[in-house]
Amino acid sequence: MREGFIDVYRGEYVESKHRVHIAVVDFEGNELCQVGDIEQFVFGRSSMKPIQALSLIESGAADTYQFSEADISLACASHNGEAQHTERVHEILDRLHLTTDDLRCGTHAPRWDEAYRKIILEHREITQEYNNCSGKHSGMLATTLQMKADTNDYYKIEHPVQQHVLQIVSDMTETPTEEIRLGVDGCGLPVHAVPLKNLALAFAKLAQPKLLPEARQEAIHRVTNSMMHEPAMVGGTDRFCTDFMRVMDGAMFGKAGAEGVYCVGVKERGIGIALKVEDGNGRATSTGTLEVLKQLELISDEQLQQLDQYVHTEILNGRKEVVGKLVPRFQLECANIK
Numbered sequence: 001m002r003e004g005f006i007d008v009y010r011g012e013y014v015e016s017k018h019r020v021h022i023a024v025v026d027f028e029g030n031e032l033c034q035v036g037d038i039e040q041f042v043f044g045r046s047s048m049k050p051i052q053a054l055s056l057i058e059s060g061a062a063d064t065y066q067f068s069e070a071d072i073s074l075a076c077a078s079h080n081g082e083a084q085h086t087e088r089v090h091e092i093l094d095r096l097h098l099t100t101d102d103l104r105c106g107t108h109a110p111r112w113d114e115a116y117r118k119i120i121l122e123h124r125e126i127t128q129e130y131n132n133c134s135g136k137h138s139g140m141l142a143t144t145l146q147m148k149a150d151t152n153d154y155y156k157i158e159h160p161v162q163q164h165v166l167q168i169v170s171d172m173t174e175t176p177t178e179e180i181r182l183g184v185d186g187c188g189l190p191v192h193a194v195p196l197k198n199l200a201l202a203f204a205k206l207a208q209p210k211l212l213p214e215a216r217q218e219a220i221h222r223v224t225n226s227m228m229h230e231p232a233m234v235g236g237t238d239r240f241c242t243d244f245m246r247v248m249d250g251a252m253f254g255k256a257g258a259e260g261v262y263c264v265g266v267k268e269r270g271i272g273i274a275l276k277v278e279d280g281n282g283r284a285t286s287t288g289t290l291e292v293l294k295q296l297e298l299i300s301d302e303q304l305q306q307l308d309q310y311v312h313t314e315i316l317n318g319r320k321e322v323v324g325k326l327v328p329r330f331q332l333e334c335a336n337i338k
Contacts, residue, residue: 001036001037002034002035002036002330002331002333003019003035003036003330004019004020004021004022004035004036004288004328004329004330004331005017005018005019005020005328005329005330006018006020006277006284006287006288006326006327006328006329006330007326007327007328007329008315008324008326009315009324009325009326009327010315010323010324011323011324015324018260018277018278018279018281018283018284018326019036019277019278019279020035020036020275020276020277020278020284020288020330021035021036021037021038021040021042021196021275021276021278022034022035022036022038022196022273022274022275022276022288022292022330022332023038023196023197023199023200023273023274024200024271024272024273024292024296024332024334025197025200025201025204025271025272025274026204026208026269026270026271026272027201027204027205027207027208027209027210027211027270027271027272028211028270029174029201031197031335032271032334032335033292033296033332033333033334033335034197034332034333035330035331035332035333036278037196038195038196038197038200039195039196039197040195040196040276041181041193041194041195041196042193042194042195042196042199042261042274042276043181043183043191043192043193043257043259043261044191044192044193044194044199044257044261044263045185045191045257045258045259045261046078046132046133046185046255046256046257046258046261047199047255047256047257047261047262047263047274048169048191048192048257049075049076049077049078049136049255050076050206050223050224050227050253050255051168051169051172051173051202051206052136052140052165052168052169053072053075053076053136053139053223054168054172054216054219054220054223055140055143055161055164055165055168056072056075056139056140056142056143057072057218057219057222057223058164058168058215058216058219059143059146059147059164060146061139061142061143061145061146062139062142062222064142064145064146065092065095065096065142065145065146066095067092067139067142069225069226069229069230070088070226070230070233071088071091071092071135071139071226072139072222072223072226072227072230073226073227073229073230073231073233073234074088074089074092074135074138074139074230074233074234075135075136075138075139076135076136076223076226076227076233076234076255077132077133077135077136077233077234077235078132078133078234078235078241078255078256079111079132079134079135079233079234079235079236080110080111080112080115080132080235080236080237080239081109081110081111081112081115081116081129081130081131081132081236082110082112082114082115082236082237083115084232084233084236085129085134085135085233085236086110086115086129086130086134088135088233089129089134089135089138090129092135092138092139092142093138093141096138096141096142096145098141098151100127100128100129100134101128102141102151103128103129103131103134103137103138103141104137104154104155104188105128105131105133105134105136105137105187105188105189106128106131106187106188107126107127107128107130107131108126108130108131108132109126109130110126110130111132111236112236112237115130131187132187133185133186133187133189135233136187136189137155137187137189140154140155140161140189141154143161143164144159144160144161147160147161147164149161155188155189155190156190157182157190162189162190165190166180166190166192169192169194169202171216172201172202172205172206173192173194173198173199173201173202174198174201175194175195175198180192180193180194181193181194185258186258196274196276197274199263199272199274200263200272200273200274201272202272203263203264203265203272203273203274204265204270204271204272205220205272206220206223206224206253206265206272207224207252207253207265207266207267207269207270207271207272208267208269208270209221210270224253224265224267227245227253227255228245228248228250228253231243231244231245231246234255235256240254240256240285240286240310241254241255241256243307243310244286244289244307244310247303247306247307248299248303250267251266251267251268252264252265252266252267252293252298253265253267254289256282256285258280258282259277259280259282260275260276260277260278260279260280260281260282260284260285261274261275261276261277261285262274262275262285262286262288262289263275264289264292264293266298269298271296271298273289273292273293275288275289275292283313283326284313284326286307286310286311286313287310287311287312287313287326287327287328288328288330290304290307290310290311291328291330292332295331295332296332312325312326312327313325313326
């Protein structure tokens with residue numbers, strides 16, 4: 001097993017190291033490349049959102065409640081809580097004849113500082129639309145209404161919506177439902193753990209679903225195209241997911257997950273990439289992901305230049321001076337690359 005690290009430099013000296021595990025799999029299930037342990041079970045966290053969003057499409061809820069591409073992209077989001085996100089959450093809930101009180105994601109301060117400052121200056125309460133998962137929860141409420149199920153407990157694993165999501169996760173990752181390890185995510189919804197290589201497989205299928213049933217193919221195209229056409233909804237200003245998809249311009253889609261997870265689907269090649277930072281520190285994910293794409297020769301020097309702030313993530317001090325950076329130190333172990 002070849003080990004991999006992201007080294008954290010302070011000045012010219014290595015101060016810390018983040019161990020990384022990486023799986024690269026194609027849509028036929030071939031394991032192409034790896035670093036570290038790709039058999040380990042990993043909670044996909046928010047990287048699972050594009051998979052979970054298939055329930056919104058396949059249930060018919062997206063059509064019934066007129067979800068646009070921006071709405072679907074928001075259902076896959078871990079957003080900043082900017083006005084573009086919170087206003088769209090309200091628009092979706094209005095169509096459902098529900099309010100933010102019907103969300104079960106809980107509250108946290110918006111990630112976007114300007115939105116947080118505005119709340120403080122206006123002496124307003126932080127409400128649930130600012131939760132980075134409010135788009136996913138709004139989509140699940142739509143699915144709940146479509147299924148004519150109870151909206152009060154849509155977040156519980158025994159609810160029809162979560163059972164539908166669980167089956168989709170099982171299908172896409174090729175992991176039997178009884179083997180999927182379940183926990184509770186930060187937003188209160190069930191969170192699924194599968195082997196890292198199976199998470200990469202799911203993203204490969206999202207990238208190239210031609211071996212799947214036609215209805216699933218259509219749902220996948222709708223979800224991934226929405227993310228790539230409306231990347232600002234997935235993250236927002238100065239977020240890697242958003243900037244990455246803008247630069248890749250329809251060639252790839254990516255989604256972060258908490259605790260150091262990042263997944264990419266490469267459309268033309270039908271390749272899925274899943275990266276896990278062992279210590280859970282998300283600061284290493286963009287640097288690691290871009291290094292994988294560089295080693296696979298799937299990203300150009302020009303595209304890397306456009307994403308320069310994420311290539312070697314900088315360490316700043318309190319005066320915003322650069323005092324260090326993150327540098328990848330791993331080599332993919334590859335076989336079966338076509």
